[in-house]
Amino acid sequence: MNICMIGTGYVGLVTGACFAELGYKVTCVDNDPRKIGMLKIGEMPIYEPGLEKLVRKNVAAKRLFFSMSIADAIQNADFAFIAVGTPPRSDGSADLSYVENVAREIATHMKKYLVIVEKSTVPVETCEWVKKTVTKFNRKKVPFDVVSNPEFLREGTAVHDFSKPDRVIVGVESERAKKAMARLYAPLRCPIVFTDTKSAEIIKHASNSFLATKISYINSVARICEKVGANVEQVAQGMGFDPRIGRSFLNAGCGFGGFCFPKDLEAFLWISKKLGADFEMLESVKKVNEEQMIHFVRKIEESLWIVSGKTVGILGLAFKPHTDDMRFAPSIDIIRMLQERGAKIQAYDPISMPNAKKVLQNVALKDSIYEAARGADALVIVTEWPQFKKMDLKKIKKLLTHPTIVDGRNLFDPEAMKKLGFHYASVGRKPV
C-alpha cells in the first residue's frame, strides 16, 4: 500500500517511518525546505529515540521517501495522512488553517479513490470540515473517504508507542474506508476501535485531558501532603494498587508541559464552551497546573530566602526526559519567574540545548550537570532525566555554595539526602 504522510513533525515523521517499517511505501511531505533538506541527507529535524535508525533503514530499503509536493506524493497513494500542526490560537482554540490548506491541496491533486486520514489532534467536527473542503475542491469528482485516526504517541517513546499501541482508534463513515484502515493496521495485531469520526476525535481530546487531570489531581493532593508532612509518593503508590485508579500519571511534580497536554486542554475547553457544554473541571486542571509552577518557585524561594542576586543551577529544560522538545516546558516559566525575582540562571539539559539557545534569554547554558551546579546557591531539578538520578551527590555538594537541592520531580529520598547533609525540598514531601 502507498501512503502520503503530510507533515514531518513528531507525529508525521514517526508515523511515516513506522509505516515504512511495516513494509508500506511512504512519502513524507513537508513545506519546510529545511526539514526536507535534512531528511534527504539522513539528518533528523527532531530528536526521537530510534527514529534516525528507522528512517535511514527504510530510505535505504526504498520504502521511505521525502518530498515538498503533495501533488506528486498522492499520485499513487491509497492513503493521505494529514499530520500537520494545529497550534493554539490566543483564545485557546486550535488553528486549523494548515489542515484546511492540506485538505484543499489533496482535493485538487488526487487522481483515484483515496482514504484521507486526519491524524493531527483536532477538535470534534473537524472531519466534517475536511470532508466539505475536499468535496468543494474535488473538481474531478474522485471518490474519497475522510477518517479520523488520532495518535497516542508520547514523545521520547513514540516509535515504541506506534509499534505497540494499546489501541488504534478509527472513526469511519463507510465500509470501504473501514476495510482499508483494518488492512493498513492489521500488521500491528492490536485492538482497533472502529467508531464514527466525531467519537474518534473526542476520544483523543478526552484521553489527553483525562491524563492531565490525573496529574493536576495528584499535584493538588501533594499540596495537602506538604501541609501535614505526609508523603505524596506513598499516597500515589497506595492509590495506584486499585486498578480502577492505576499508578501511572500520578507522579507529583512541578507541573506538566509539552505541545500536547496544555494545547489539547485549551482546545477541549474551547470547543466545549463553543458547544455550550462547559467543561469547568478542565479549567481547574489548567489552573492547578499553572499554580503548581508558581508554588514550585515559592519552594525555591523558601530554600534561598532572598532570590535576588543568587545563582540558581537548573537541571532539565525539555518538558520531559528523552526528548529535545521545549514547547510549553515548565522550565521556561520557572526560569522566567526566577529571573523576575533577580536570580542568575545557569542550566544544563542532556539533549535540548540547541532549542534552549532559541527560547531562553540571559541563561548561562552549561555543558554538564556539574558545571550547572558549580557556584550555584541552589540546584533545581525540573526534568527527570535518568542522568540526574545517578549524579555524584558528594561532588555536587562541593560544587554548590550551599548544599541546597530543590527537586521538582522527586528523584531522591529525603532521608538519604538529609544524611548526605543537603537541605532538600521536593514536591508533596517534607523538606529536610
Ligand code: UDX
Ligand atoms: C502525551 C500523552 O501521554 C500521549 O498519549 C499523547 O499522544 C500526546 O501527549 P507527551 O506530551 O509526549 O504525551 O508526554 P507525557 O509523557 O504524557 O507527559 C506530558 C507531561 O506530563 C510532561 O511534562 C510530564 O513531565 C508530565 N507528567 C507526566 C507529570 O507531571 N506527572 C506524571 O505522572 C506524568
